[in-house]
Amino acid sequence: MIPDAIDIAFGPLLPWPAIAVLAAAAALLAGLVLWRRARGGWWRTLALALLVLALANPSIVAERREPRSDVVVVAVDRSASQEIGERPARTEAALQELDARLARMPDLVVERVVVSSRGLSGAEEGTRLMAAVREALADVPEHRLAGIIAITDGQVHDVEAAMAAEQPAGPFHVLLTGERGEQDRRLRIVRAPSFGMVDKTVTVTLEVIDPAAPTGSATTVLMGIDGAEAIPLAVPVNQEHSVEVPIRHGGQTILEFAAEPGTRELVLDNNRAVIAVNGVRDRLRVLLVSGEPHAGERTWRDILKSDPSVDLVHFTILRPPEKQDGTPIRELSLIAFPIRELFELKLADFDLIIFDRYRRRGVLPRMYMQNIAEYVRNGGALLEASGPTFASRLSLARTPIGDVLPAQPTGGIVEQGFRPRVTALGNRHPVTAELAGAGADGGEPTWGRWFRQIEARDVRGNVVMSGDAERPLLVLDRVGEGRVAHLLSDHLWLWSRGYEGGGPQAELLRRTAHWLMREPDLEEDVLRAFARGDQLEIDRRTLEGDLPPVRIELPDGSSREVALEELGPGHGTATLQVDRPGLYRLSDGVRTALVAVGALNPVELSDVAATEDRLRPLSQATGGGLQWIGEDGVPALRRVSADRAAAGRGWFGLRANGDYVVTGVLTIPALPAALALLLLLGGLLMTWRREGD
Structure with missing residues (x-):
């Protein structure tokens, strides 16, 4: 076997403390002999050293090693905010360039992670990029991690949790797909109640956030209640504003708010907000x-x-x-x-x-x-x-x-x-x-x-x-x-x-x-819908006629038709599987209904302007770099040692860890017992001879 590495190991015949005491005594004795310049002093010192070395029992270890490739994680943000403007094209171009450069680097394995905010839970939680990265690193030992490269717009919603927990062992690099200094108007619901008393009002506090507009300037927000004609409201920009909303019936009341477009807009979806308030009656x-x-x-x-x-x-x-029967008033109860x-x-x-x-x-x-x-x-x-x-x-x-x-x-x-x-x-x-x-x-x-x-x-x-x-x-x-x-x-x-x-x-x-008393469940001519997880349950009651199919307008503007299953005379139901949160509008040509499904105001679209503020602290803490693709393109990639900087101007570094697996081991005693005895006797004989001269 041709060894890849040779090392010396010890298998002491006595406990190390005992060997240390003997070594100290031998050194003291040898030092005294040499200090007195006695005949045969060097031979005596050699014999003592051979005795201590024999007790330590050294061995020569030869290892055959198989190198292990380092791992780089490429996290790709495919959330809804990444579909704005040039972001999809920049994401694809950066991904292709990274794949080509990483393929030219030897001893490197690429783990790709795709992060999406689709579905009901994803819209509610936002972009969970760090959670996806942690999951990808679960099976990767820390000493094999070369680094992490994230392609995103910076709107990541679990960075704070990642900063509070254990940070990645390798550098965290960020490629931003948006434009520096982007601005977008958005409507934010600050406070809204979940319940309200019927025939009373509830207070909804909202805020129109627009970096491009002066604080306090007026804008128009349209408020719709249960699909009725919208009511215009004058709302100051960049200030919280409270609105009193009447609750006229039991059950769910759907409130829609829509702010007029600003001077600079990335997307209009976050100019709208929907609230569902459950009307409850007092006694x-x-x-x-x-x-x-x-x-x-x-x-x-x-x-x-x-x-x-x-x-x-x-x-x-x-x-x-x-009735007059002559009973005194004081005797009446x-x-x-x-x-x-x-x-x-x-x-x-x-x-x-x-x-x-x-x-x-x-x-x-x-x-x-x-x-x-x-x-x-x-x-x-x-x-x-x-x-x-x-x-x-x-x-x-x-x-x-x-x-x-x-x-x-x-x-x-x-x-x-x-x-x-x-x-x-x-x-x-x-x-x-x-x-x-x-x-x-x-x-x-x-x-x-x-x-x-x-x-x-x-x-x-x-x-x-x-x-x-x-x-x-x-x-x-x-x-x-x-x-x-x-x-x-x-x-x-x-x-x-x-x-x-x-x-x-x-x-x-x-x-x-x-x-x-107008209990919603007992209305005789009504079209209703309920959200049960990822299912939309439709209920239609009528006192006359058949049950026509219900047309459903989805949050993305598309529509589909659903046939009702008749449960009894004038009573039909249907169930529709849904995977997109938002406001669904239903109509059968006679009645209409609104129902809110999932996160009404998705975190993912609450702020879509590209930013470096969320990920820069994590990148700096791990020694990584951050670069805007639109300005500087895709940076060069280098392999660097663990003790060197992992980022610089125009380049990202991936650590070369040099990890390996031992596939074979050969152990040879460095001082066999027979050789040790022979050398020790030889040393003593030479000492005796020198002292006899």
Whole structure:
């Protein structure tokens, strides 16, 4: 074997401390002999040295070594900001030039890393170039790393974490693809709430950042709410500005902001920002007015009190004004009905008013009845549960409230057993669709019977349940901005008592009440979409007609058509896989909807101006270099030793580490025992002879 390297190794016969003590004693003795100039002193010294060396047991080690190539990592930024202007062309040209130069360097392996910010998670996290480099270096020993070369625009969003963690063992070089001194206008959302109370406002703080515009100069920002016509806002440049935005409904409210283009622009995508604010209702205030005690009164109270989102105010008219029985006032435990406070001063504070078997008894003057009717037309909600008096001359239909009720009494009352049924229209309406026990495909319901129904005429709105002889039983209607529900029976309580098996009275009343109070999930004619991770779920409900396909406009401006799968009458859904964050617009020709998917304001596009500020500290800390391709081109590459500078004007250095793997080892004793004994005896004989002369 022809060795590549020869070395001397020791295999001591005694512990090194013992050999050191013996060596010190031998040196002292030899020094004393030589100092006294005794005969044979040099031979005595040689014998002692041979003795110490024999105890150290030296060996000659010959190694056969196989050199190992160094590794250079080339990280290529393919994020969205790298698609601006000349950056793609410069990236490709620099990559080809680097490949050609690195290929001419012997003993060098190139590891290429491509970094992309595509997809939902990538848009949210930005360009994670350092994380990709760390992953590439996971299997590369530090003593083999020649260096790292990154081709990027400098907009890297995990540099701070890399600086705080362990830095690369080799030089980090940066090639910047953009132009020095680039400027771009962008819109930044400083603060925005995730939730807001319905019928109140939320504060959104935004800032238009434009290095090319003087601070405080005015620019126009268009604000759109749920796809409605945009509202122009005057916003100062380079200053935070707060905007009050009304939340008009529950569920998601989509806010769009768009700043007009500046004098210098790289891309217009970051002039827009989208916010999704979830509208939530405070405790819903419900006023329940019972005309007189009856078996079903507690049913209403129990159902409403069991809902934690409902704040119930309940009054029962026990003592009408016309009742005069001579009972002293001080002996009455009843409280006076606060008519003026409820129906004039605080009427608008209620989300829903329920009249349960109420009849005209002189308690509510006509003026207050008119207030209730106006309350409904202006956006309020009313539920009338009619008893026998609705068919009499004391009916609420004979008051101004009758103008907003969807049914008028004929004067007739049906008092025989019947099973409530969901109508064909009710099978489409979310209030009554898929009620448990309703009977599939027009089959007989499994519910218990009721025994009273008020006959009605001049019915308008949507009849979702019918009773005896298919007469209207539950009617839902919209009046002006408000909503009205009319239940033409007072026997709902039979279901709560479990008569003949009972029925879904709690679910029916809950749905009815929440539809009246505009619960988004109970809208009967609506197109909605929800983002669930990387899936877009589409839901369409309609009371009439078929379910046409939905056209979806993607954030990049393209569109596609999706067919709906029918789940039930008037109810269809679809699921679409998405991989791009942003605002999706949906339309089926009748209804439109907006849905925000993923990161609404991607970090990747928040700032697209090329910069050296992010990566220069890391490059300097590791001894690397930084160069703008557009100004100076691709620098020359050199191999340098580990103790020399790795960058200079117009060149980047890659360290030559000289790493190797030992493939063979030959060990030969340098002082075999026989030779050591022979030399030691020879030295002693020569010492004896010199001393005998």
